[in-house]
Amino acid sequence: MKWTQTLIPTLREAPADAEIVSHKLLLRAGLIRKLAGGVYTFLPLGLRTLRKVEQIVREEMDRAGAVEILMPALQPTEIWEQSGRAETASNVLFKVKDSSGRAWFLSPTAEEVVTTLAANEINSYRQLPKNFYQISLKFRDEIRPRFGLMRAKEFIMKDAYSFDTTDEGAMASYKKMYDAYTRIFARCGLKAFPVEADTGVIGGNYSHEFMVPAETGENDVAFCEDCGYAANLEKATSGIPKTATREMGPAMEKFATPGVVTIEALSKPPYQVPANRQIKTLVYVADSQPIIILIRGDDQLNETKLMARTGAVAVRPATVEEIVALLGAKPGSLGAAVKVPEVVKVFADDRLQGANDMTTGANEDGFHLKNVSVERDIKVSAWFDLRTVSAGEPCGKCHKPLKIRRAIEVGHVFKLGTKYSEKLNATFLDADGSRKPSVMGCYGIGVTRTLQAIIEQSNDKDGVIWPLSVAPYQVCLTPLTVAPESPAMQLAEKFYTELTARGVEVILDDRDERPGVKFKDSELVGFPIRIGIGEKSLAKGEVEIKSRNGALQSVKTEAAVETVLRLVAEGRPV
RNA sequence: CGGAGCGUAGCUCAGCCCGGUAGAGCACUUGCUUUGGGAGCAAGACGUCGCAGGUUCGAAUCCUGUCGCUCCGACCA
Structure with missing residues (x-):
């Protein structure tokens, strides 16, 4: 292929709407x-x-x-109704109608x-x-x-x-x-x-x-x-220990916490309840049903796990209005120990199993409960792994720190x-x-x-660095003069014919451009191998072979084709 | 759908606050010079200033609406 025959509109500057x-x-x-x-x-x-x-x-x-x-890309909606995904995947489905009004999904x-x-x-x-x-x-x-x-x-x-x-x-x-x-x-x-x-x-x-x-x-x-061990964070688990069981009082105790609505505020004076002795209480709506989720104060809920464990198709945090209607208090004072309606399921993270001497909201604005034992004081519907793993936690298999x-x-x-x-x-x-x-x-x-x-994954300041296996062309021939009768162009044509006949994919930069422009473009596009043919090296009977990610070497013109063939055969240019 | 920002030449952007003949660099065309790492000089072409209303003698500029694009979030087979 000749450069002037195809369309390679390179840009010196990147369009403003590209970020990465x-x-x-x-x-x-x-x-x-x-x-x-x-x-x-x-x-x-x-x-x-x-x-x-x-x-x-x-x-x-x-x-x-x-x-x-x-x-087909056009799919009748009926089969999606049949599988049940017309609803569950609805938000990503491209929906179209034909002129008779029949609905289709684009696959x-x-x-x-x-x-x-x-x-x-x-x-x-x-x-x-x-x-x-x-x-x-x-x-x-x-x-x-x-x-x-x-x-x-x-x-x-x-x-x-x-x-x-x-x-x-x-x-x-x-x-x-x-x-x-x-x-x-x-x-x-x-x-x-x-x-x-x-x-x-x-x-x-x-x-x-x-x-x-x-x-x-x-x-x-x-x-x-x-x-x-490797897992998507949506799925990952760790070997982090469960909450330590401690000596504690015989019964829950309500205490006033005016204005305290965060885990962090409760961990500071005068309360000084460490986050890891608090129970975080979240209210979600899972497929239209309100549910309560309990995780430790220093943990983060993993919504993907929540969906996977509960089988819910859609989950979202409940609104403040929904929460007040359900539990009688605003977020910041929520708990599952008291005033939880019978029908509402309470899902707790495994890490809270056996946890006691915990503090949680009293479902009354401005009050919390202490001396809470999850086992004794909270009716948990089901235990799940619901927390998100953090860097540094011990690997669940070998206990080395996770990254x-x-x-x-x-x-x-x-x-x-x-x-x-x-x-x-x-x-x-x-x-x-x-x-x-x-x-x-x-x-x-x-x-x-x-x-x-x-x-x-494969680029540098000059542009793309294509692996040989997927490069648009394996070799870019760069004659520095392009007049048909010039020695550089004639040699380029000869290389082009020989290499192409040997099964190498070659593009010949036949543009009448200055050398700098041609070098910059070949590096921007990222061709794995470039053969530079100019008067200076020709005078010595040589051409220059440059791999995109390696050094430049001068070789005798007779040896050029074999050198390139060897580089291509090796699969990875020097 | 929430939050933020941007729409002016093919690309990057200035001009907008403070209304008064639409600009620069790169790219493009022509000529001359240059010729091994994004050339120089000269001349030229390229715009309904996203679109629609409004205010005004006059709108790229002010106001309203709308569409598009980008980023953050929600979402993600």
Whole structure:
């Protein structure tokens, strides 16, 4: 490809609406352009890298035994009603109507469609296991698209769905995908690692996310460098000890705390109740039902855990009005020891199990209770792990301190079980003649997000540093004069022909620009290998070979093609 | 949906407070010079100042509304 033939609109300055480095570079390197918020056009170079990532995904999925299909982006709403997700996933569904008024959803994922397919086409255990995947445009009505391709209204996703006869089979399918993901991200030159994850609205009971460490990520991951434990903070647990049991008084005691409405205020004089001897009482509304949550004063509630443990589809903090109506006091004086309506469930964090000599609100503005024993004085409906892990807490497995860092989620594997196959009748006849629902798994990779994560992880002050495997072109030929009869251009043409014939992807910068401009652009775009051909080195019978992330070397012109071939074959230029 | 900010040339931004002929740098076109790391000089082209109302003799500037964009939060398969 010749530079002047394609379109590579590089920008010296980043557009003002780009915030993070990968988003700026996507725009500056001329890979994408924004049409609207969260909606982008892929320009020639951006599309080439996208196709390369897709191809790596495709090869590894095929290798893992999955088969490619293509499902519609337009999905009838009925199957979503049937699975129950029309309601639970409502806030992210793109809803459209055709001219006759019929409602459709634009596909954000395809569990319903693929399960319907399986229901119709798979009847026997002899047809299983199967794993169907597709690489396609997905739509999500993001309330706040941001960071370019990271969180967009439409994006390319690879989604795969496995169907097995047994739980063991489903685990094996899961493991195959897990291993395939590890290979895919490695081949993309990405340092991605798996972490235990919450399953969210998609359901299921076992899940890992593949994370790329990055300060600009939208997830927090807790991990232990010693034993390798790693989990999304939404899911992470630690080995932090429960609250110590102490000597205490025989009964609860009410005391006045005028104006004290925070844990911190109660921990100061004259009260001096340490946060870890206080019970934090929160009122939430879970699927329209008010619930009370108890966690220790120095802990933070994890709403994802709350949803997972209670099975609620939507939870939100109750309003002050709702709280006063329920408990008769405002936030700051709440507790679960007295005046709690019978019907209201009280969920307590495990860390409070056995806790006594605690202080909590009296459900009366300006009063607290002390000498509270959770066991003796509070009617707890259920105990759950509800707290958010903090950095430095002991690892639950090996007791070394946990660390927390930000990361970008690029892939997610779920073991679904029979949730969808039961609702959408994807059953098969087993060897013993009984009819059973398929045991499913689903596996996603955000392809466009992965592309941006590669840039986020691999760049410097000059621009993108593409791994060879996903670079839009492997080699950039840079003749410093471009007149057709000039020796530099003639040699460039010769290299172009030879390298292309040997299967190397080459772009020839035939622009009549000053050398500085061409060097800067090739570094901004991030081609792994550049061959500089100018009068000075030609006079010595040499050309310059520069790898994007390494040193410049002068080589004899005769040796140039072989040198480049060797660099490409090594996969990672010097 | 709450909070904050921004919409002026292809890009980055000034001008707005204090109303009076719409600007700079980069990019683009032409010419000359230059030619191994984002060149110099000269000439040129490019704007319904997001949109709609209002106030005013006069609005990029003041007022109201509206749309879009960005950030924080909520949300996130």
